[in-house]
Amino acid sequence: MSDEGTSKIKFIDKDRRRIELNLGGLSVGFPLNAIPDAVYEAIANAVNKSSSSSETINELYIGPLTKPSVATLNASNIFPINSARKVIRLTLTDETIEDIIDDFEGAELAFQGRPFEDTLDERIDLYQKMMLDDSKIDRFRLGAVEMYGDQTYQNILRDPRITLNMFWTQDNNKVARSFQINCIAEVIPPGTPFYRYMRVMRRLFSSTLIDTDRRSPDYVCAYKFWVCEAKDKSLTPKTGFVPD
Numbered sequence: 284m285s286d287e288g289t290s291k292i293k294f295i296d297k298d299r300r301r302i303e304l305n306l307g308g309l310s311v312g313f314p315l316n317a318i319p320d321a322v323y324e325a326i327a328n329a330v331n332k333s334s335s336s337s338e339t340i341n342e343l344y345i346g347p348l349t350k351p352s353v354a355t356l357n358a359s360n361i362f363p364i365n366s367a368r369k370v371i372r373l374t375l376t377d378e379t380i381e382d383i384i385d386d387f388e389g390a391e392l393a394f395q396g397r398p399f400e401d402t403l404d405e406r407i408d409l410y411q412k413m414m415l416d417d418s419k420i421d422r423f424r425l426g427a428v429e430m431y432g433d434q435t436y437q438n439i440l441r442d443p444r445i446t447l448n449m450f451w452t453q454d455n456n457k458v459a460r461s462f463q464i465n466c467i468a469e470v471i472p473p474g475t476p477f478y479r480y481m482r483v484m485r486r487l488f489s490s491t492l493i494d495t496d497r498r499s500p501d502y503v504c505a506y507k508f509w510v511c512e513a514k515d516k517s518l519t520p521k522t523g524f525v526p527d
Contacts, residue, residue: 348451355438374426379419399490432503461516466508481505
């Protein structure tokens with residue numbers, strides 16, 4: 284559970300599928316729902332050995348499925364919506380993370396000292412191993428890290444309501460899929476098992492170091508994006524329509 288003064292989350296009840304926040308001194312309840320099946324399956328299948336190295340990196344770090352825009356609110360600004368793209372990941376359950384985190388970090392550490400390209404297949408194997416057992420994945424949330432601690436982070440501290448905008452194209456029929464997912468962001472501090480898990484998941488397919496212009500080389504925090512509602516905004520093909 285997060286600190287109330289940080290993320291303002293009072294409790295998360297998976298059995299009742301409810302999240303309660305303290306917003307402006309008022310207790311406000313929100314529904315808790317599962318990641319839409321289409322989104323879950325697309326993210327779970329984003330990494331596979333049949334893809335080229337460049338396709339794998341694009342899927343995980345460039346594409347708007349796993350790097351969607353994250354919209355946050357600052358009502359005091361003249362333009363109150365802030366939007367930033369963030370890499371997101373499926374997350375294992377907290378119990379599973381506690382069981383595997385030491386081995387997970389050790390496996391990532393073993394890649395150091397070798398060229399990134401030489402370890403890519405091993406990195407894919409490790410990622411797929413983490414996602415192999417569907418029962419160990421938390422279907423109610425997505426995960427991310429905070430690299431800079433700037434506007435997105437400050438907005439979430441004030442108001443943890445966020446919106447993810449995802450877009451991808453299905454290879455089998457080229458239909459464009461799009462979802463708006465409204466979430467509550469829980470701030471997870473450094474040193475915790477979930478933070479350590481997300482740190483590895485964020486770095487696993489990263490081939491370059493990014494200068495965050497901060498004294499600490501580590502991430503500010505990790506996020507649990509708890510899913511409240513999802514809106515399917517996919518384009519629907521029209522019968523008889525022939526594109527140019």
